[in-house]
Every structure is written in C-alpha cells, then in structure tokens.
C-alpha cells in the first residue's frame with residue numbers, strides 16, 4: 001500500500017473549507033479550469049520536455065474522453081490573496097509544509113461531477129500530492145501497476161504517489177465530489193512518506 005499512498009488522520013474543518021470554497025466561487029478573482037487534453041498539454045509545455053503526453057502519461061484509448069472532458073475542474077486562485085480569507089486552507093498548508101519540510105506546496109480545490117469517472121493517468125509538473133476529501137469520500141482511487149494489476153483504496157486524507165504510478169477514479173455515484181488538493185513540487189513521494197510516518201510516529 002505504501003508505494004501507492006499513505007493514509008493519515010488529521011483534524012480538518014470540512015465545513016470551513018466548504019465556506020472558503022464558496023467564497024472563492026463568489027469572487028471574480030478565481031477561475032475554474034477544465035481538466036482535459038488542452039490543459040494537460042499546457043502543463044506539459046511548461047515542462048519543456050517535448051514529450052507527447054499520450055501514451056506516456058495517459059492511455060491512448062482514452063484520448064477522446066480526455067479531449068472532451070468537462071466533468072473535472074480545478075479552481076485556480078492567487079494563494080497569497082486568500083491567506084486572510086481562507087484560514088483553514090492556510091492552516092493546513094502551513095501544517096503540511098512543516099510536516100513534509102516543503103517550501104513549494106500549493107493548495108487548490110478539485111471538483112468532480114456526479115456520475116463521471118477519471119481515466120488512468122500519471123500527473124505531471126510536481127512530485128507528489130496530498131488529497132483531503134471534503135465531499136464524496138465513497139469513491140476510491142485505483143492504482144495500476146506495470147503488470148496491469150489494479151489496487152483500489154478508499155481514503156479520507158492521504159499522501160498520494162500520483163506522479164509515478166498510473167491511477168484513476170471510477171464513476172462517482174453518490175454526489176458531486178470536492179477535494180482540497182496540495183501539489184508538492186520540492187519533496188519526492190518517498191521522502192514525503194518517510195516524513196509523514198515519522199510525524200504520525202508509526
């Protein structure tokens with residue numbers, strides 16, 4: 001399990017996070033971006049590797065779905081601007097920065113529509129991520145090993161090895177899903193995992 005994710009318990013004020021998301025939603029200073037081929041190619045261009053994202057980071061068979069996807073959105077915002085208005089997001093960002101010894105950790109909200117899935121892929125542009133599920137915790141994450149085996153996990157809070165291992169989310173059944181996600185650029189998954197285990201003293 002540890003090579004895919006590290007689950008942990010942490011006190012999180014979900015109601016406050018819902019309020020903070022609403023505040024952003026109502027302001028003109030944030031924007032929603034569809035996660036689709038277009039966005040992913042922009043991320044890839046930023047890496048300047050010149051690599052094609054298919055099929056290295058996504059399965060070729062899913063290309064059409066990625067091209068047309070409009071069910072997964074991320075809310076982009078200026079994190080400094082929201083430091084005062086989003087105390088819970090700020091607290092969690094600072095706490096995880098300390099636990100992981102990271103100076104490059106960025107929070108953002110992820111919204112996934114009901115009845116939508118999220119095909120297998122590898123994330124680009126950072127090293128690992130923390131997901132906190134605010135709504136829709138019944139949907140698992142599935143990791144796929146090189147031998148094709150699928151490993152399914154349910155979690156509330158987890159550090160995820162999503163920049164090294166193929167993973168996806170099956171159809172979201174019960175409700176619209178909302179996560180607070182932290183991208184970590186300066187700490188590898190393995191080091192982040194070690195630091196979390198030390199912190200939570202396992």
Ligand SMILES: [Fe+2]
Nearest residue numbers: 121122123162
């Ligand atoms: Fe991902």
